[in-house]
């Protein structure tokens with residue numbers, strides 16, 4: 001029987017070891033400021049194939065390539081519009097993924113056969129160090145989807161990663177032990193192939209921040225493209241989600257701290273700010289399932305910016321079972 005995957009506390013040495021393992025074709029789950037990623041050498045077809053197997057994800061769903069700086073962008077993408085460079089300069093390293101026309105380096109096994117590629121420079125220091133070490137070894141980029149099984153809640157801590165995919169990892173693979181993800185929801189995805197920007201997935205780089213750089217396409221025109229981010233059954237807990245209703249005995253509740261917990265209700269999260277709402281949200285969904293709750297009430301946070309990205313994740317989590 002093979003040894004289990006390593007759990008590495010993050011020192012310069014363990015990060016370097018993880019980079020060596022990536023270069024040798026192993027998988028490394030690592031923290032980012034958004035959620036934990038399951039990384040593989042983006043130029044290694046067999047390693048990337050294992051990412052799909054571990055996630056149980058259909059191979060036509062493209063992966064995001066993570067690089068350490070804007071300097072690597074031209075390796076992976078061509079015909080990059082000026083406004084995409086401006087976005088990268090403004091918001092990288094950070095929670096933003098750019099969809100661009102792919103170069104020859106971005107194989108079908110990364111892009112799901114599309115002629116575009118998703119690229120991100122994360123700002124988590126462990127992620128950045130890992131990517132820099134990987135590049136020092138001659139690596140070009142790390143393909144990393146969120147480190148959850150397909151359709152499940154994204155992990156925001158090492159124990160979430162272990163719970164999601166631990167049993168599918170093999171000897172030589174590892175999980176880098178960072179802390180809780182700072183932001184807690186996935187990166188903003190921007191399609192940068194047209195005259196104007198299309199927001200495929202909202203996130204902590206907000207619509208307001210994006211529009212300060214370049215024009216965003218009307219949401220009406222881009223409604224068909226949003227499908228790319230919503231094709232999969234996303235972020236779904238087992239509990240049925242009820243939105244903006246009064247919680248009753250036996251149900252779970254996720255709501256801002258100023259909303260009281262009725263008697264007999266399991267309070268899963270009571271954030272004091274929208275930032276806290278985002279960072280606790282996936283953990284709270286996970287807790288609901290671990291408690292075996294059947295129903296879960298979520299009071300949506302008000303406001304624009306990150307609050308609207310959080311509402312997007314709430315709606316996705318509710319899936320087809322939404323009760324308003």
Ligand code: TXA
Pocket residue numbers: 032034035036037038061062063064097099111114116117118120122144145146147185186187189200228229230
């Ligand atoms: O915050 C994040 O983006 C995290 C961390 C680990 O970086 N990653 C992440 O990856 O959320 P994943 O694979 O769980 O979600 C990526 C989304 C998918 O919905 C995928 O369809 C979309 O990005 N995507 C990736 N490449 C694309 C492309 N070329 N065109 C359109 N959508 C793309």
Ligand code: MG
Pocket residue numbers: 145146154
């Ligand atoms: Mg995901």
